[in-house]
Amino acid sequence: MTARTGDTGQRLSVDFIACEGRGLCAEALPELITPDDWGFPIVSHQAVPLRLLDDARETVRACPKLALRLGYGAAPRPDPGRREGAG
Numbered sequence: 001m002t003a004r005t006g007d008t009g010q011r012l013s014v015d016f017i018a019c020e021g022r023g024l025c026a027e028a029l030p031e032l033i034t035p036d037d038w039g040f041p042i043v044s045h046q047a048v049p050l051r052l053l054d055d056a057r058e059t060v061r062a063c064p065k066l067a068l069r070l071g072y073g074a075a076p077r078p079d080p081g082r083r084e085g086a087g
């Protein structure tokens with residue numbers, strides 16, 4: 001038996017042009033996705049933990065607009081409300 005610990009190095013991302021913001025993904029994967037005030041998903045910038053990888057894949061497959069993605073290389077984005085050097 002293999003322990004399902006650690007992270008996968010993969011991150012979720014959203015194509016907001018395609019996303020309809022109905023919150024299906026946030027309901028399916030609340031550990032990594034929360035809805036904003038309008039229902040659009042806010043995805044965790046952390047790598048998907050191995051224990052949630054199957055759930056994350058299934059949530060990506062279930063997105064009716066193919067707007068949710070899982071992959072490598074998506075670097076965490078800086079907080080848009082925070083300016084360089086603003087502490």
Ligand code: SF4
Nearest residue numbers: 019020022023025063
């Ligand atoms: S399931 Fe897909 S279309 Fe629906 S809110 Fe999530 S990313 Fe957007």
